[in-house]
Amino acid sequence: MANKAITSRDVDFGKWYTDIVKAAHLADYSNVKGCTVFEPNGYAIWEKMQQVLDGMYKETGHKNVYMPLLIPENLMEKEGELINGFAPEVAWVTIGGQKELEERMCIRPTSETLFSDYYASKVKSYRDLPLKYNQWCNVMRWEKETRPFLRSREFLWQEGHTVHATSEEAEKETRDMLETYKTFFEDYLAIPVITGKKTEKEKFAGAEYTLTVEALMYNGVSLQSATSHYFGQKFSRAYDIKFLNKNNELEYAYQTSWGSTTRMIGALIMVHSDDDGLVLPPKIAPNQVVIIPIGNNDKVNSFVSSTYDKLTESGVSVYIDNSDKSPGFKFAEAEVNGIPVRLEIGERDLAKGILTIARRDTKEKMEISKDIDIVEYVKELLNTIQSDMYNRALKRRCKQTYECHHLREVEDIMNNHPGFVKAMWCGNPDCELKMKEIHGTKSRCILEEEQPIDDKCIVCGNKAEHLVIWGIQY
RNA sequence: CGGAAAGUAGCUUAAUUUGGUAGAGCACUUGGUUCGGGAUCAAGAGGUUGCAGGUUCAAAUCCUGUCUUUCCGACCA
Secondary structure, eight states: OOOTTSOOTTTOHHHHHHHHHHHTTSEEEOSSTTOEEEOHHHHHHHHHHHHHHHHHHHHTTOEEOOOOSEEEHHHHTSSHHHHHHHGGGOEEOEETTTEEOSSOEEEOSOOHHHHHHHHHHHOOBGGGOOEEEEEEEEEEOOOSSOBTTTBOSEEEEEEEEEEESSHHHHHHHHHHHHHHHHHIIIIISOOOOEEEEOOTTTSOTTOSEEEEEEEEOTTSOEEEEEEEEEEETHHHHHHTOEEEOTTSOEEEOEEEEEEEETHHHHHHHHHHOBTTBOOOOTTTOSOOEEEEEESOOHHHHHHHHHHHHHHHHTTOOEEEOOSSSOHHHHHHHHHHTTOSEEEEEEHHHHHHTEEEEEETTTOOEEEEETTSOHHHHHHHHHHHHHHHHHHHHHHHHHHTEEEOSSHHHHHHHHHHSOOEEEEEEOSOHHHHHHHHTTTTEEEEEEESSSOOSOSBOTTTOSBOOEEEEEEEBO
């Protein structure tokens, strides 16, 4: 039976999304537009994401730092493209409501300026390089339209900023971090992604180029999910980050930055969840298993606690729902919250020598012998759920990806059943603008490794340069 | 930032048209009986009607402003 508090995702996807956010207690609205409260369930997912990503960064030689929240105006403006790109959404600070500070300051929308200024003072020699830093923090961008997780004015993220002695090394870093994101999305979030290069029009303000991880949501809308930028010497020239190379020549350093945000929680919802609530992939679920005792007697209680101990010792995150709600209520609540595996332990089953185990993703219920090696069984089930979730998402994305050779095909697709459109492009920004007239279809990224599917641009018919994935974006 | 709609208890809402003691269901608290798909009985608590002004003997209701939310455009992770 469907959850009464949740609108069906096939009826109204936008409403369904916010219903899930509220029903699963991920976030709540505050009195400031675009600034939400991260509730325990939502924040726990973020902590898990942080834990995994942070481990990956550390393994590849990155160190965490923390930069100030405020950026002085003169620092912000040194690199022209960045400030031009961000100007409309930068929040400036006033004191006591009206009084401007002696030096105007803004709340960071991103921290390239702060890192670059810092690096300028630290980098003297090729021996100082590379510097590979990352920070976990909040940033503020004054968006017009907001949605929990997907687009908020304040959001949490990680931003990596690195400096290198050569362009080769910096470009490799840009690629490596893109791969890290891809691995994280596919192996942990169970979300298949497409990677590629942003067009000039869509790239990060101030970057030489931007690499991106793009995912397709259940409703066929695409979501830019993480980005990795190569800056070349753009920022080092603006901020004067110079070092002496091995030939004793003064040279500007090469930089990168890469980021991923709490938007990933939104992606998790829109790819996997259903009308009964959240569905979490086991590898990112703060709680992987819930044990629901049914009835209250010594036999049940001792079996529950020994099962709990075994699972906990083996590293499975598990909790016992000991509240005095009815079993049916607990089942429904575990489902809304997206707990991957539910173990129902009751007198009736124990008498028969069995346990009931249910998986959240398929809602399948199985009866297993109570003498089975529960740790092994649960671990295998968690792995199965993880890969099944990925495969289902991949299958859906394949179904929602279309090769197009004519604009009218794109129009037909975006009208009736949106998704990723693969089509050739000549490289002219005017053709991107034309494409945008079709329900706001934008280039998501340039596919770099796939074979061309046509020799003409789908918009103007001139010689095609790139195979591009197009989509309607969040 | 332009266009549209909404805001009454934690949630869903009644009373707004025609100004006159803000009422219910779910959730919550206490006690009992229950417990294998959102249990049930009894009692109880919870509101300056988003906020600020104005009109009036009287405002949830009418007027003005403002904030928040949702949808549609423009901007964006």
